[in-house]
Amino acid sequence: MPRRTATMLASTLVLIALLCAGVLITVPYAEMSPGPTVNTLGETRGEPxxxxxxxxxxRTSGNLNMTTVRVTGADYRMNLGQAVVGWLAHDSVVVPHDTLYPDGKTEEQSTQExxxxxxxSQESAKVAALRELKIPVATQVVVSTVVKDSPSEGKLHAGDVIKAVDGAKVEEPGDVAELVTKHxxxxxxxxxxxxxxxxAAAEKAGREPEGSRKITITTEKAPDTEQGDDEDRAIVGIRAGTDHRFPFEIDIKLADVGGPSAGLMFSLGIIDKLTPGSLTGGKFIAGTGTIDDAGKVGPIGGINMKLVGAREEGARYFLTPDENCASAAADTPDGLTLIRVKTxxxxxxSLEKISAGKTDALPSCSTG
Known part of the structure; x- marks a missing residue:
């Protein structure tokens, strides 16, 4: 066989072997890519x-789009070839599988979480928006969860409002544990x-809840203390949380979306609808960021994929959490202006500046 033919044959066989290896060898990675964006001022599936x-x-105008990221499922097994393509692509990112599904978390568990x-995030978005507008929001301490087979099972229920423990007024969730552990x-x-x-009936009717009742519960020892320990801790088997009573109904409808990162954009949408004029000035603005009851904006994952998705949809400005700014600024799509936000x-x-055409005064993101 001529040397040239043998070389070509050997090269072809090596190539075939590499292609087969790329398809058959799985790697512990997952993929993130830009997901859909949704205008919080608009409609989805025919509903606001x-x-x-x-x-x-x-009346509102323009766009305040929340952004999302698509991720591969927990059971998805990426092969070596797909990983290489993902690493080379600009509109996707390959990350370790455990980054998305830590500690063997299933897709069902991740979806529930x-x-x-x-x-x-919807609850906090409402609270933050109303407080930004100086509209009072009442809070109350409630039973968040009841532990199965605990002393509280059948006596207390999720959603019960806790007014007092042993006659002492309860104002914060931590007050409940403090009062119970005195026993x-x-x-x-x-x-x-x-x-x-x-x-719930009182909230729907817009009145203060009435009809309080007293429930006696016998405490038991917490499972993290040992028999005879001088510091045996008493528990009743509930977790207390905070619930808010809003002065009027605010309904957020958005299916097939999870996670906390839309909080900021929901808050801005609520503010725009409750105030005269257009907060956007008719401009296409997108963004992301978690939000707490006090209006603090927190970082999110997948920022670069969200930038790509927003620009592809037509966004010109992107509200970027302060802690995500450096990463976002390092790889910003052409034509997209990043705006740094902390609260x-x-x-x-910043939206008011955009609406007024004062874009030179916008706080920007930098890689430093």
Whole structure:
């Protein structure tokens, strides 16, 4: 066989072997890519994303788009070839599988966790928006969860409002544990509560909940203390949390989205609808960021994929959490202006500058 033919044959066989290896060899990686963006001022599936039915609202214009990231599922097994393509692509990123699904977390568990975070982000977005507008929001301490087979099972229920423990007024979730642990295991503790159903009915009717009742629960020893320990800790088997009573209904509808990163954009959408004029000035603005009840904006994951998705949809400005700024500035799509935000008030003031055409005064992101 001529040397040239043998060389070509050997090269072809090596190439085939490499291609087969690329397809057959799996690697512990997952892929992130730009997901859809949704205008919080608009509609999705024929329904408004934000609906405020019993309070005066104002006409809006432009876009305040929340952004998302697509990720491969927990059971997805990437092969070597796909990983290489992903590493070379600009519109996707390959990350270790454990980054998205740590500690062997299943896709179902991840979806449930994301749904819970999304629900909480909606609640905080409403609180932050109303407080930014100086509209009072009442808070109350509630039973968040009841532990199965605990002393509270069947006596307390998720959503019950906790008014007092042993007659002492409860103002923060931490007050509940503090008052319960004053007891020794086996002693009785008296909860003054308003049942969840009655509390929900009162909120819907726009009135203060009434009809409190006293519930006596016998404490037990916490499982993290040992028999005979001088510091045996008494528990009743609940977790207390905070619930908010809003002065009017604010409904957020958005299916197939999870996680907390849309909080900032929901808050801005609510503010725009509740205030005269257009907060965007008709401009296409996108963004991301978690938000807490006080209006503090927190960092998110997948920032670069969100930038790509926003620009592809037509965004010209992107509200960027302060802690994500350096990463975002290092790889910003052409035509997209990054705006640094630390709080909801920062974001609102930046939108007002855009609307007024004062874009030179916008706080920018830098790689430093």
């Amino acid at each position: 994303v934000l609906r405020i039915p019993k309070h005066k609202t104002y 994301n749904a819970e975070e999304f629900s909480q 020794k295991p086996g002693e009785d503790v008296v909860f003054t509560i308003i049942p969840a159903r009655e509390a 909801l008030d920062d974001a609102r003031k």
